[in-house]
Amino acid sequence: MLLAYRGFAVTLLEKRSSVGGRTGGFRRDGYTFDVGSTLLMMRFVVEEMYELVGRRLADHLRIVPIDPMYRLDFGDRSLNVSSDASRMEDELQRFAPSSRRSLQSFLRSERNRLSHLYPMLQREWSGLRRLVSPSLVTALPHVGLRRSIHDVAGQYFSDPDIQLAFSFQSAYLGMSPWSCPAGFAMVPYVEHAWGIDHIEGGIHQLTRSMEEIAMGLGVHIRRECCARRLIGDKRHCRAVELASGERIETDDVVINADAVAALLGMLDDNVSLRFCRPRLRRMRESCSTFMLYLGLDTRLALDHHTFFFAADYRAEMDRVFGSRTLADDFSLYVCNPSATDSTMAPPGHSALYVLALVPNTRADIDWRTRAPQLREQILDRLERRASASIRPHIQVSEQMTPTDWADRYHVSHGAVFGLSHSIDQMLAFRLPNRLPAPRNVYLTGGSTSPGSGLPTILESARIAARLICERHGVFFPPPRPLPPPGGHRPQEVWVPGPASFSAEGSHQA
Ligand SMILES: Cc1cc2nc3c(=O)[nH]c(=O)nc-3n(C[C@H](O)[C@H](O)[C@H](O)COP(=O)(O)OP(=O)(O)OC[C@H]3O[C@@H](n4cnc5c(N)ncnc54)[C@H](O)[C@@H]3O)c2cc1C
Known part of the structure; x- marks a missing residue:
């Protein structure tokens, strides 16, 4: 979207039948589910992305502020967390x-x-060398x-x-x-x-809307089209080879697939000493998630976002990240968007999303046998903690295990939040947005700089787009400073006019 608006001819390759990835969604029998992202933070970053293509976010999506933001349930007591400071103080x-x-x-x-x-x-x-900047x-x-x-x-x-x-x-x-x-x-x-926001119809409406804008700008989106290999030499990538064997010639490549999986799978050589294969394999990854998506024929009396904490959260974390085993007592995050958004499920029904943090696939867990047990444990826990009858109301039930994340989305070890965000894997030590070699390959997404999460992956896209524009002598506006807390910036402030370019991508006006 950012590049097409600036006159580049863009082809987007997506291995799945729809775009959106972990910020995608799906519908089953009248219920709508977000696959991954469910809460939108730093809305101003998203607004900037729309402004960068001459549009206003509000013209495309209905943003719904959620306040209280979420309920934290500690078992014996609970806290409603508000972004309104005086309500929060009370x-x-x-x-x-x-x-x-x-x-x-x-x-x-x-x-x-x-x-x-x-x-x-x-x-x-x-x-x-950027490490020495003032x-x-x-x-x-x-x-x-x-x-x-x-x-x-x-x-x-x-x-x-x-x-x-x-x-x-x-x-x-x-x-x-x-x-x-x-x-x-x-x-x-x-x-x-x-504060945090919801988007009417689900957070995945964001990627759907961006897809629509991109297509309107001439981006050629090829779904069910898996990139297999980059063709070229150490200095320059000339083409992308698809799983079908087809080759697409290109001047620049942006990889938005999980960066670790892509670098290990798509390049024949080591990128550089810093990102050589043994080092990539050693880099630490985040944990994974086990997901349930439930369509219920009842209206559940649950807030939009609820976190049910295990009695000993630290012990649970030690198991997920230390011994890499499944905890007996585990926490749950439950998203019940039907509490706010009537479009997510038929009237009187609920589209429920339940997430448990679990070890990634480096752990010795056989998800084929473990998943059905965990599903039942989660339902037991949910019925108890939410004081609700769930099982008799299930009309739709889907699940996602760490191996599903790895297989369906090509996420290395099912580590859905990308490379771990430890200090030694942040900033200059994280995978950069441009490869040292070949120099015309750019990386975006959760495992790259600046990190995982919607606002940050959008930032990675903006950085990559800016670098490509610089390489081709095309103007790209600098990022804006942090806005003041509270309200959102008026969108009228700055909308760039559409630029026109020659077929070669050189800036004409
Ligand atoms: C369960 C969960 C909950 C989350 N909740 C939130 C939240 O509430 N708020 C928030 O801000 N963030 C959240 N996140 C994080 C956010 O969803 C991710 O950071 C973001 O979606 C990752 O985007 P990405 O572009 O890096 O990767 P993806 O979204 O995975 O996109 C990569 C795309 O590339 C495709 N692909 C992979 N390999 C190939 C190939 N070889 N050829 C062609 N296509 C390929 C994939 O199919 C996919 O569509 C959540 C993540 C998860 C998993």
Whole structure:
């Protein structure tokens, strides 16, 4: 979309029958499900993507703010988390009065951290020499070396459940709060500063809408078309070979498939010493998820987003990431979009999405035998924790295991949140958005810089598009600074006019 708008002839190859990947969706018997992403953070990043192609997000999608953002259920008590600071203070007062006064100091200090780190997420990191840039030197103290996101929460809040409420967001990155770097305290901060949104019809309406815009701009989308190999030499990739044997000649290649799987599978040679095959194989990955998608012929009295925590969340995380076994007592994230959005299920019905964090496929778990047991355990737990009868109401039931993520989406080891976000795999140490060799191959998506999650993968797309434009002498606007917390920016501020280009892609006007 970004490149086609700037006059490039773009062909998009998608191995599945529809685009969207982990931000895709599906319909079954009148129920609509998001496959992966269910909450939209940092809406302003998405708005910028639409503005970059001369459009307004609001003209394409109906964005629905969700507040309270989610309910955290700790078993014996629960917390409604709001992005409205005064509502949140009242809730903290009710839940753990000593936490009330800490909210403002969390918001103030973490705003400061994000303002230093945000420019790091918007830039390109393809050379190690970038490590000596002045902006990185000033940002470095905010990365929080040797501290975890849980340590950061503990710095503001003494109640253990509130500490979890401000650090469990490491799960969005497929990490434990006790090992996820402190810098990621920016994730709970962005939730509280800008709130979270739903998109009417499901979050996958975003990729559907982008597909529509891209096609309108002339992008040739080829579905059920699997890229197998890049053809060329170490310096230049000339063509992409498809699984069918067909070759597509190209000037530049952008790989949005899982980067580890793609680099190991599509290139004959080592990319460079930094990204040689043994090193790629050694890089640590995030955990995976076990998913249930349930269509129920009843209206479930559950909030849009609910997190049911295990009695000992730390022990659960130790099993997922340490011994790589399935915990007996596990947490669940449940998305019940029908609570807010009547388009997701027939009237009086619910389209339920249930997620459990599980080890990726490096663990010795046979999902063919384990999946049916886990499904029953999840349903038991859900019926108990949600105090609801679920089983008699199931009309549609689909599931996804780590091996399904690996097979269907080509995600290395089913690690759905990409490479782990440990300090030694972030910024200049993460897979860059342009390969050192061949130089005309670009990487985007969760395993690349800046990281996993919708706003960050969109940022990776913007960086790659900017680099390609620079290479071809085409203007690409610089990224915007962080907006003020709270409301969203008016979309009228800046809409670039459409540019026209010659067939070779050189800028004409
Ligand atoms: C369960 C789950 C819940 C999540 N929840 C959220 C959330 O609430 N909010 C949020 O911001 N983020 C969330 N995320 C993260 C977010 O969904 C991902 O970061 C993002 O979708 C990953 O996008 P991607 O472009 O890197 O990869 P993908 O979305 O996987 O896209 C890659 C595409 O490439 C295709 N492909 C792969 N190999 C080939 C090939 N050889 N040839 C052709 N096509 C190929 C795949 O089929 C796929 O369509 C969640 C992720 C998961 C898995």
